[in-house]
Amino acid sequence: MVSRVIPVERFDLVIFGGTGDLARRKILPGLHRRYLAGQMPEDSQIIGAARADLDEQGYRDLIRDAIKEFGDPKDQDETRLGDFLNHISYVSIDATGEKGWGTLAEKIRPGLIHAYYFSVGPGLFGDLAERLHKHGIADERSRIVVEKPFGHDLESARALNRVLAEHFDECQVYRIDHYLGKETVQNLMAVRFANILFEPLWNSQYVDHIQITVSETVGVGGRGAYYDKSGAMRDMVQNHLMQLLCLIAMEPPSRFGPDEVRDEKLKVIRALEPVDPHHIVRGQYSATADEPSYRDDAGDPRSLTESFIALKCHISNWRWSGTPFYLRTGKKLKARESEIVVVFKDAPHLIFGQESGQHCNTLAIRLQPNEGMTLGMTIKDPGPGGMRLIDVPLDMTFAEALGEDIDDAPDAYERLIMDVMRGNQTLFMRGDEVEAAWGWTDPIIAGWQDRGEVPKPYDVGSSGPEDAMMLMHRDGRRWREIKE
Numbered sequence: 001m002v003s004r005v006i007p008v009e010r011f012d013l014v015i016f017g018g019t020g021d022l023a024r025r026k027i028l029p030g031l032h033r034r035y036l037a038g039q040m041p042e043d044s045q046i047i048g049a050a051r052a053d054l055d056e057q058g059y060r061d062l063i064r065d066a067i068k069e070f071g072d073p074k075d076q077d078e079t080r081l082g083d084f085l086n087h088i089s090y091v092s093i094d095a096t097g098e099k100g101w102g103t104l105a106e107k108i109r110p111g112l113i114h115a116y117y118f119s120v121g122p123g124l125f126g127d128l129a130e131r132l133h134k135h136g137i138a139d140e141r142s143r144i145v146v147e148k149p150f151g152h153d154l155e156s157a158r159a160l161n162r163v164l165a166e167h168f169d170e171c172q173v174y175r176i177d178h179y180l181g182k183e184t185v186q187n188l189m190a191v192r193f194a195n196i197l198f199e200p201l202w203n204s205q206y207v208d209h210i211q212i213t214v215s216e217t218v219g220v221g222g223r224g225a226y227y228d229k230s231g232a233m234r235d236m237v238q239n240h241l242m243q244l245l246c247l248i249a250m251e252p253p254s255r256f257g258p259d260e261v262r263d264e265k266l267k268v269i270r271a272l273e274p275v276d277p278h279h280i281v282r283g284q285y286s287a288t289a290d291e292p293s294y295r296d297d298a299g300d301p302r303s304l305t306e307s308f309i310a311l312k313c314h315i316s317n318w319r320w321s322g323t324p325f326y327l328r329t330g331k332k333l334k335a336r337e338s339e340i341v342v343v344f345k346d347a348p349h350l351i352f353g354q355e356s357g358q359h360c361n362t363l364a365i366r367l368q369p370n371e372g373m374t375l376g377m378t379i380k381d382p383g384p385g386g387m388r389l390i391d392v393p394l395d396m397t398f399a400e401a402l403g404e405d406i407d408d409a410p411d412a413y414e415r416l417i418m419d420v421m422r423g424n425q426t427l428f429m430r431g432d433e434v435e436a437a438w439g440w441t442d443p444i445i446a447g448w449q450d451r452g453e454v455p456k457p458y459d460v461g462s463s464g465p466e467d468a469m470m471l472m473h474r475d476g477r478r479w480r481e482i483k484e
């Protein structure tokens, strides 16, 4: 397969929070992989920045260890790793004080692409933006990258947007939702907009409903105190699931450009109806003989925060009026799985008689694991015995279909960081999009808080509370099984 990769210009990338968990686990191992793939221009430099007092060698050792621990085991060639580390330096800096800024300013080379990754808590965004300008480090070509969570609600998201807007134009701000960097998520757009097959059927006339599931097997573990202030709605639905919903539901943009795509996503969020409280099920995992409950993990025996949520929502526009979207996500469930399923309506008339049963087509898009797509088709059960029908999958697991090429494809962080360097914002969230998402989420959360609702308990390793099943069953539908 011939790949046409858009080249990246020489860059200086500063990672504020360069000693933190995200930098060590994702950002630097990702950059290392892109370096090995030949996508990082030789004269580029990466500067880690944090308060810790480290010299250059100390920081390189830290990153070497991180790549060994979190990088791909097949990418551990010592010589190449050493070459990559030669591009890395470190500045001890305080985002809230003056220490280190002069040194950083000296390291930034004029005329190159400059990107500043704010891999720190959002409370430091304002300090960083202000000091980058005060010390003449950022200019109108600079880019800043910020992480989720982007705010806790509409008000705090607006405040963050305001702080960033004081120093940077919207076209310089790259808000990461790493789900958008996943290969399959982009494939979702390719499937929809590069094939004529689905588009005529992609509406409420032919689609019965759409399900989006993001299930995790992990609990909240050591992040309990942090997670307890957030919950599944804020941590997963407001960003990742909403982004998936937008991509599946949006109108075809006129071209695959940042504003064209983001304008269409924004229209979807704005068309979302408020959610009926009866269409929301929240849950918390219970203790087992060996493992703690959600409330144990959160350190609050009376916590009302959800570790699971399922809800049904509607999009009020011509395309989707009448087609429900069911979203669910939770922790400590049966399996780790992210999947979107488009369930088409039954054929309008059964020519094979009642005994052939009800059958419908489905298009399942798996984001993880085993990225791929399955088209559920109805065919004749082979052999004698009349016209019995069965549903069979037309399966395309990308790893099987594309072989090694998929293994070498960049992971979400790698792709997104390279897109920052290319100046392509298509896969990043725009400020108004994030605010619109909070604008839909806030009243839902306020509603259950006002009603004092207690999440339903569910068993570890299950598919969530029984009521989540009922949410579908009441409508004569069922969730796709979360497969182990």
Ligand code: NAP
Binding pocket: 016, 017, 018, 019, 020, 021, 022, 023, 025, 049, 050, 051, 052, 093, 094, 095, 096, 118, 119, 120, 121, 122, 124, 147, 148, 149
């Ligand atoms: P972390 O492990 O706590 O790291 C925070 C980093 O910020 C450290 O390098 C710390 O180093 C630095 N820092 C803190 N205060 C500073 C200051 N005043 N001046 C300069 N540097 C300072 O956090 P993280 O998990 O990497 O997360 C970073 C951001 O990414 C957060 O906003 C988080 O919500 C988001 N995020 C993280 C993940 C993940 O998987 N970890 C996933 C999605 C989003 P010093 O203490 O030495 O200064």
